[in-house]
Amino acid sequence: MATQEEDYLGITDYKVIGTRPIRHDGVDKVTGRAKYGADIDLAGMLHGKVLRSPHAHARIKSIDISKAEAHPGVRSVITVKDLPLQEDQIKDLGEGAANLMDLRCNVLAEGKVLYHGHAVVAVAATDANVAEEALDLIDVEYEVLSPVLTVHDATAEGAPLLFENQTTKSLGEDTGKKSNVTTHFQHKLGDVEAGFEKADIVVEREFDTATVHQGYIEPQNATALWNADGQVTVWCSTQGAFTVREQTAQLLDLPVSQVKVVPMEIGGGFGGKIRVYLEPLAAVLSKKTGRPVKMVMSRTEVLQATGPTAGSYIKCKMGVTNEGKIVAAQATLMYESGGFPGNWAAPGSMCIFSPYNIADVQIDGYEVLVNKPQTMAYRAPGATNAAFASETVIDEICEALGADPFEFRLQNTSKEGTRRADGPTFPRIGNEECLQLARETDHYKSKLEGKARGRGVASGFWFNAGLKSSASASVNADGKISLVEGSTDIGGSRAALAMQLAETLGLKSEDIKPQVADTDSVGETDVTGGSRTTFATGWAVHKVGLDIKAQMIERAAKLWEVAAEEVSYVDGVLTNSADASKQMTFAELAGKLGETGGPVMGRATVQPPGVGGAFSTVIVDVEVDTETGKVEILRASIIQDVGKAIHPSYVEGQMQGGVAQGIGWALNEEYVYREDGTLANGSLLDYRMPTCLDLPMIETHIVEVPNPGHPYGVRGVGEVPIVPPPAAVANAIYDAIGVRLFDLPMSPGRVLEALLKKD
């Protein structure tokens, strides 16, 4: 394996990378011609609907589907009994893992319902209205149980248990203690007790954050056709066609090769479109009816039964010397798992103190079952909650020391060689460069004046993912290249991949025609998640380019009757080094492939190890209306190390999108559960996501510290921008009104009550 130092090519005169060409999928998107899952219409297609639990926690005593089955137009009604049994076995989903037994019970409840909206029965009928009518004819008898809705409720003495035999696994050992806490893990670096003894100032605070949803605009959907020959095709909206194939095949007890997943255009995912919900149901309904079956969730179903990301309780303690050195840090992270075990406390623990070089650290994480939908990844999952805690404590420390927040952070910054509490030692990272640039921005240097106005800053880390990617490309006779890759395109990745291939081959972005392929048409590719696509699939297309380049050189050598070593390839032009008058452009040679041995195709699969961690810093100015509690964002800037911005516009778009979602999380967004555990605000009217009308233009500053583990220095971009905003907003609110808020969201009511308490 190549060392990381050798991976980065160190190119300084990019031709394509760093430019802003029109994205390849742009025209389809702006003209409304792009095909999404809900656009699918197949001959003889049936429509499926799901009956969901009206209770947050209940035992299913009986299900009577006979009336629904007899309803005119209904073709099939299924329950969990129609899904093959599963073993208690963990499967990797790309970004997070799933237990197949749990996955089966999540797509259709067995024995118990564990959250409001938990799927119980699925129906296929001739149209969606008939299917909905049929849902009303299903009788489910429940024995309603008390729900637990927060980590505090769930861990209280005598709390109702979601799973009666669930015990806590602590530091790898089964404690045998029955509890909703499924896992306790710990990271230790140095000796935290000794570290705190060296501290002159110690700040310890407790934080609660609300459950929030990813808020992708396109609801989940799936259409499946189980053909008479046993071949299953699934069309759906997903971040990873291969993980849908894997999960669907497992749940249906089929070999993976028998399932083909066609990823449609995707209207957002943010981590929430990795787990299957509808795909296996549509497939089973199709098997039973012999017809294609389409299922599309309503917004309420999306909010009730998909996503969300964990609400959490975090205790965070940090110690510094009077000279401003952080000497010790300790945190307890308790995250909601939702109705099934597993969550993102672990990545939260990997991020919470990673912007800093701290010798003595201890982090304890707890995964806690609650009667909410099984939590799913959300843009740097776990890290935003964690940074809200640590970056608020840091702000309080800066205040105690009278230190500038950037000077303090620079004094303690993590950099190449710093050891993270969870083990890894940082390779080259751009944390320090972000802080240096942030300090010099016009925003930070500007004076903020006015009553009840304040400025806050915060930093964040996300480690990013590598995983597997595959791509292939064929050279057309006109010199253009058809690129086939397996990463579903959420944030402009087709453009970013085509541009890397163009750069490698010395061609133009528009010479490449990228397409996202189904699972039968491209090698295995993990999810578009972990900010990995431009990095890892980018690696793959770079290797595809090298493969094509080598073959084209051979073809030119053949034409010129020289050895391949005699042919140079520069900026898409092939030259015979022995006779410089012999030159051909890539396109000219492409037209001669027939006479030199036939078509040229390049291919590559990669699993690159050199993942580059990402840092960002956010500066926010707010104005607080002290008579209403309303927080207005006056100005927001993000400074982020992206390694190398392939298409800067889409990089900026990711940065702005992350900050926008982070601000929503900070100020408005929360799942409100009524006392019986039913979701009160299952619509976008009552679940308040900010719109562009609620935000100022978010200023972006791209820092480029190349990732040594990628030929073009790419790091991941998509996730880390959501990490600092809630803390930055909280710190700005404190600066404005002198009140610290420790709970999210910081909605007007909460701010107003905090102000009243202060007075």
Add this chain to the structure above:
Amino acid sequence: MNAFEYVNPSNLQDVPQLLSQKRDRKSVVMAGGIDLLGELKDNLITPDRLVNIKALDLRYIRHSKEGVRMGATTTLSDLVSDEEIVKTYTALAEAAESVASLQIRNVGTIGGNLCQRPRCWYFRGEEFHCLKKGGHKCFAVDGENKYHAVMGGGPCHIVHPSDTAPALIALHATIKIHGPNGERTVPAADFFLLPMENLYQETVVHSNEVVTEIFIPKPKAGTKSTYLKFKEKGSMDFALAAAAVALRVEGGVCKDVQVVLGGVAPKPWQADASALVGQVVTEERVVAFANTVLKDAAPLRDNAFKVTLSKTMIKRGVLALV
């Protein structure tokens, strides 16, 4: 959503008959359909018939020296873009403009805005058979009640969601209703009902009646009005607290003032502002007035902040016109 019949009468006289309720048949009026569609999709109502009133020629704004007449299906956008309404009946224009989004204002009507159903998440939640739906309990009392009423609540604690209603009451509007016995006209101030008066409907409009017209008398010269709305989210949201204010000051002295709150009670909450009449309007007096208006407020567990918000809206609304 259930299957239903859709009728499109072109004659107002036919409407009461079309709306008449038989034992197992329910009919509802449809104008813009904005709130109605939500009610249908949330299974809040399962009507057998929708009576569309958009073919009735009720979309008009007619100015005269007496005042302005607006047909019930006049859209909120129509109101916002009518210069005379903006100038003379400012509170109404501002209230209309504060509703939801442009797309919704282009479709939503003034009649529909007055007759929309409350947003209470127990009322809207299919799982809750609350008082308003014939049940035995207002779940907001012990439940998640941060958006609920702080005044006029009990036994049900909804807030009325209309933005235009407080403005119309502040401007002394009257509302014309057509029913089986012909027309009747009701002052906007008497149009809404508290739950203690009627649990199941928020207005005096019976199920076989339809709102046809709103009339606002021309305010006395020198009257200014405004609508101030506080939303949890800046864009596209309902009021957490709002104040419609109409004020006439002569020679520095308040001659007439109307203050109506939105978003805080089960109906638009008309404050008795007589204490301000004959006075010079100062911040101190307005604050004292706001405190008086809210002195009997009875907040629930999570919504005491709405009392403060309401006072702020009153203070800012009145002072904005001085």
